Amino acid sequence: MREFWIIFKQAFLTKAKTKSFVITTVIVMAGMFLLSNLPRILETFDGLGNDGAAELKIVDTTGQLKDPLAAVLQANESDITLESTGQSESELEKQVQDKDIDSYLTLSLDDSNTIQATYTTLSSIETSLPDTLKNALQTVQAGIKADELSLSSDQVDSLFTQVNFEKNNISSSAKSEDELNQARVLVYILMFVIYFAVILYSSMIATEVATEKSSRVMEILISSVSPVKHMFAKVLGIGTLGIVQIIIYAITGFIAFKTSASEVTEGLGSFFSFKDINPITLVYAVVFFLLGYFLYATLAALLGSLVSRTEDVQQMIMPMTLLIVAAFILAASGLGNPELTYLKYASFFPFFTPLVMFLRVGMLDLPLWEPLLAIAIMLVTIFVLGWFGARVYRGGVLMYGPSRSLKDIKKAIQLGKE
Template identity: 45%
Template sequence: MNKFSTILSHTYITKVKTKSFIFSTLITLLIIAGLANFQSIIDMFAGEDSGEIAVVDESGVYTEALQQSLAAADENIELVPFDGTVDEAKAAIQDGEYGALVVLTESEAQIFDATYFANTITESGNQMIIEQHLQQLKIAIATQASGIDEAMIAEIYAPIAFEAVALDESAKTEEELNQARGIVYVMLFVLYMTVMMYGQMIATDVATEKSSRVMEILISSAPPITHMFAKIIGIALVGLTQIGLFIIVGYTLIRSKQEELVGGVFELFGVQDTSPMIFVYAIVFFILGYLLYATLAAMLGSLVSRIEDVGQLTTPMMMLIVIAFMIAIFGLGAPESTFVTVTSYIPFFTPMIMFLRVGMLDIPIWEIALSLGIMVGTIAILAYIGAKVYSGGVLMYGRSGSLKDFKKALVLGKKEK
């Protein structure tokens, strides 16, 4: 036990002190802070003066109506009637006196035509807003001229009242599904990134120790099985430390800006009114998924002697993670499909896909228990086989880049025992 804790603490401290860990943690914390202040950042830029927009109105009656429409919608656009000619207004824009120019010309068929002039038209924000309000103004004028009731026109263009209602009492409502879909997506992405990153870290760490011949010293002081699981748990603690920092900082920022973050993106991702059991299942499936892929990564890492060979040998494992993530993304739109249901019981896909089903559907508890049992059993089998392969693999040196060395490592592991 003393050897196990020594290797574990050495692995943890070494990884936490690396520049890559510190740098990635700081960058991610800055991103989290930026997301928490996203609305404030948008408002800050949106609050900047967009510049006056000159208007040349041939009729002299549309400018005021357009100004009233923009003011009613609280748009940050200031229209200024221009008394000169269109050419003089264009020259004023090029001189920087105005941000843009809108020319309104009378048209018998369409009431009026509009032309938008600017030094560059890459910034389409003001252009689209003005076009939208001019369209509304045209409809209002045409409606009034034809004698049609404006209220009737508004009723015709109003969105249809459409509501989806589930007849099954146990089924989730549309609002609950939208909230679950957001939080499940976030959890899937976190699970995907962490398992891929830390699984690769384990394989690379084992290969690094072999390439530096440190492994010969380690296996002489501690059994390979002790070293493997100390390595897995040590890097798991590194991941938990990093994720823990993200959660603490994120939670603190969310609490401090709770009123600002109500609704919008915050509500879209389902953080509001989400069942605590979703987060419990997320932790359970995350831990089991990590142990599953970490054991596999340690086993594969022990088969190579050079860091350059790690990527080639761990590619199949990474493909499994990618496939699981892609199926889960598909399942967000069709969680009850047979394909999603079947793949949720495949142990390498279970952490993501069964969690997806748990978050999106009201499935029987026995299905969750069965999937967890399959995962635990698979982890036990992988741990047993992985320990033997690891025991033999750490003794193998030379070029290696394929799974053909698996059998050789297994034989050496049995002899070592």
């Protein structure tokens, strides 16, 4: 076991000390703090160019709409200030074109007492101010029509009373709406974590094995330690490094959002609270993540042992990459409806199980035997793949020359017997 832990430590520390790993980790951590404080930063820059409330010139041809509109904007705590002007529309339009003013608003009433509003600006992407004005004018319009019909304020409010609509799902696998929404978020997170962890760390394992082979270091290593110990030490060492990095990201993200008080982060905090999630679902998240990683990592080590040049690694692990991409697509397709029949069958295929079965476990109340059976299938698959991978790895690390295809597996097994 001493040799195993030496290789484990070497795999962990060598990658942890590389500039690319350190720089990537620091950049992602800095990015989390930047994103969590982005609203505050944007407000700061917005404040540099905005000395006060937005002033909007208004041409009210009726003389009756400006004051009600201003009252509605004030009630909505809007920072828009309306300024009446006696200038003609052509003069105001020229000022907009000359960029003396940003925009102006023209108001009038037609024969049916319906407000006719025209907002004039040079900006083709501005939406916030026009939408605010439109909503406020809709409230003013409701008031005008209420006066015409001699309706009291209580009668007007009754017109907009919300319908009491409840969804009652009697399916045995159904969850509450809050549970479904939070489970959907958790599934999203796990999908991306597993996807990027498998792509990044499995590729790292395969590249590490190929690098040692290309530098002939492998010949020295296998003379003092068995190839099987070497393979599993690599898988566990880099896997532990990946888990540590993910934990660092999680802690950094938690601190970043907790230390940046804003409406956006507070909203995200309540959205990601997971207070309605069954704790067993979080347990399944950890289990499927670990099983998924070690399944693909063992396969990556097997494939990496077949190549002797780092340039061939990506080509050799392409089938594995396609498997995780297919699993990701299947899981994503079931976010809207996890009860689809093909998802049930796909969730028991070991290379799809980490994403697809967790999708079903997170969003449905499945009988206990289904996730346990999927976990058992994955454990058996990892054991078989580890046993087979050890045989391939034993001969594969001694193979040199250009890699042709997966047909080299047979040659590796034969070489490992000698």
